[in-house]
Amino acid sequence: MRTTVGWRADGAGATLRRAPLERRDLRPDDIAVRVDYCGVCHTDLHAVRGHSGEDGMLVPGHEFTGVVTDVGPDVTRFHVGDPVAVGNIVDSCGACAMCRAGQENFCHEFPTLTYGGTDRHDGSTTSGGYSREYVVRDRFAYLLPDGLDPAAAAPLLCAGVTVWEPLHGLGVGPGTRVAVAGLGGLGHLAVKLAVALGARTSVISRSADKAADARRLGADDLIVSADPEQMADARDRFDVVIDTISAPHDLGPYLRLVAMDGTLTQVGHLGPVTVETLDLLVGRKKLSSAGSGGRPATAALLDFCAEHGVTADIELLPSARVNEALDRVARNDVRYRFVLDMSDLA
Ligand SMILES: NC(=O)c1ccc[n+]([C@@H]2O[C@H](COP(=O)([O-])OP(=O)(O)OC[C@H]3O[C@@H](n4cnc5c(N)ncnc54)[C@H](OP(=O)(O)O)[C@@H]3O)[C@@H](O)[C@H]2O)c1
Ligand SMILES: [Zn+2]
Ligand SMILES: [Zn+2]
Numbered sequence: 001m002r003t004t005v006g007w008r009a010d011g012a013g014a015t016l017r018r019a020p021l022e023r024r025d026l027r028p029d030d031i032a033v034r035v036d037y038c039g040v041c042h043t044d045l046h047a048v049r050g051h052s053g054e055d056g057m058l059v060p061g062h063e064f065t066g067v068v069t070d071v072g073p074d075v076t077r078f079h080v081g082d083p084v085a086v087g088n089i090v091d092s093c094g095a096c097a098m099c100r101a102g103q104e105n106f107c108h109e110f111p112t113l114t115y116g117g118t119d120r121h122d123g124s125t126t127s128g129g130y131s132r133e134y135v136v137r138d139r140f141a142y143l144l145p146d147g148l149d150p151a152a153a154a155p156l157l158c159a160g161v162t163v164w165e166p167l168h169g170l171g172v173g174p175g176t177r178v179a180v181a182g183l184g185g186l187g188h189l190a191v192k193l194a195v196a197l198g199a200r201t202s203v204i205s206r207s208a209d210k211a212a213d214a215r216r217l218g219a220d221d222l223i224v225s226a227d228p229e230q231m232a233d234a235r236d237r238f239d240v241v242i243d244t245i246s247a248p249h250d251l252g253p254y255l256r257l258v259a260m261d262g263t264l265t266q267v268g269h270l271g272p273v274t275v276e277t278l279d280l281l282v283g284r285k286k287l288s289s290a291g292s293g294g295r296p297a298t299a300a301l302l303d304f305c306a307e308h309g310v311t312a313d314i315e316l317l318p319s320a321r322v323n324e325a326l327d328r329v330a331r332n333d334v335r336y337r338f339v340l341d342m343s344d345l346a
Contacts, residue, residue: 001025002032005345006131007322009048009058015323016048018345021059021127023135024119031078031138032070033086038129039063039155039312040325040338041185042246043088047116048326061129061340062088062114063158065150068141075138083144085302087157088114088292090126090140098294104140105165105292130322132345142299145306152311155185155337156301159312161293163190163242164301166265167197169290170240174198179238181225181254182268183210186244188336189312191217194242196308202238204254213335217313225253236260236283244268251287255279263288312337318344 002023007016026032044060051058068082078084091112092104099107112120115128128134142157144150163186172178178194180187181204194201195218203214203222214222223230236259243254245268256279258264263286266273275287293301305311313336317325325338 002133002135004131004133006059006127007319009051009060011051014048014051016130016326018320019057021131023133024122024124026070026072026135027121027137028072028074029138030072030135031068031075031084031141033066033084033134033136033141034069035064035066035129035132035134035342037065037151037154037316038319038340038342039158039185039314040322040329040340041155041158042329043158045326045329049330057127058116059127059130060115061131063154063156064129064134065144065154065157066134066342069133072138077138078141078143083150084141085144085153085157086114086129086134086136086141087161087298090114090117090136091120093120101294102296103294105294111292130319130340132342139295142302145302147306147309148302149311151316151339151341152314153302153305154339155189155312155314156305156310157298158292159185159337160189160193160305161298161301162186162267162291163244164193164304165293165297166242166267166288166290167193167240168297168300170263170265172197172199172240175200176240177238177259178202179204179223179234179241179257180219181241181243182245183214183336184244184246184332184334185312185337186267187242188213188217189310190242190244191219192310193304195219196304196310202234204241204257231257238262240265242267250274252276252279255285255287258283258285260284262286265290267291312339314339316341320344
């Protein structure tokens with residue numbers, strides 16, 4: 001075993017504490033990564049706040065960048081010193097139809113999650129990127145393209161690819177009318193990516209507070225979801241609505257903004273939803289979801305972002321301020337992603 005250090009929660013609602021952490025010795029197709037920057041995803045907050053503590057510990061973090069420090073004997077794609085990125089999937093069966101199609105995120109045996117997952121070889125529970133070192137199968141690390149700032153690129157690996165796959169899958173391009181509901185970590189990257197793809201893009205937010213930001217990110221306008229008149233004006237306006245809202249909510253008002261034969265994609269708060277069938281029937285509307293990304297889509301996203309200069313708007317904090325970051329995510333006090341600088345764990 002290798003020993004590193006990370007930020008760990010030990011039970012429901014616990015604050016994270018600095019603690020030593022074990023990483024496995026490298027398997028033949030593993031690489032070791034020095035984690036430099038790790039994004040703070042709302043999912044980390046859901047995980048920490050909902051954590052039962054039964055298995056003792058939780059180390060969150062599933063969008064990070066860093067540098068390769070060691071490679072297993074079978075690794076050919078990476079060398080020590082390479083800048084790399086890792087997202088929220090670190091393994092999959094490799095044999096099912098989804099894996100063969102490059103959609104490892106939908107692996108029939110369920111992909112191994114970067115934290116809170118079960119390692120396919122030794123059955124251990126995975127610990128995430130809020131740490132100084134991560135050991136990962138080389139297939140699930142990505143070379144970070146030149147020109148992408150490693151801190152601002154870290155959120156591309158969860159927030160970015162989670163909105164990239166549906167944008168791509170729904171054929172968003174020049175002329176598509178896209179709305180993004182919830183301007184947070186996922187939402188602001190959805191806006192940047194939709195705009196870079198050539199779509200006419202709007203933001204749906206609870207208030208007008210983020211209107212100037214929405215325009216700076218490239219959106220045409222911001223619709224205030226709390227204003228029934230603005231919502232009525234936007235009826236049937238969008239081919240694609242990407243819903244990144246982190247709290248349970250009624251999908252009806254958002255479905256009514258979808259144009260005929262258009263799609264509402266629910267990528268934010270997951271869990272049971274109630275849908276009034278008439279909201280789908282009138283206009284033959286579609287409801288879909290997506291999450292994370294397969295290996296080809298993740299690599300394509302990184303290339304696209306390097307080409308178009310897309311990274312997250314971040315607030316960089318020393319990792320020792322992780323609890324403050326989580327509290328502020330809970331209060332929606334972030335524009336638009338916290339990234340932890342792990343160098344204070346050196
Ligand atoms: N499908 C996946 O694989 C996947 C991947 C990553 C994250 N997620 C989930 O996606 C959600 C968003 O994550 P994130 O990191 O982008 O979160 P975030 O940065 O906290 O942003 C969430 C946004 O949702 C809106 N919002 C928050 N509370 C709301 C409420 N009560 N009613 C209406 N709107 C509300 C806010 O936008 P406004 O201020 O503009 O209204 C906020 O900025 C989380 O639930 C996360 O767990 C899913
Ligand atoms: Zn995430
Ligand atoms: Zn599989």
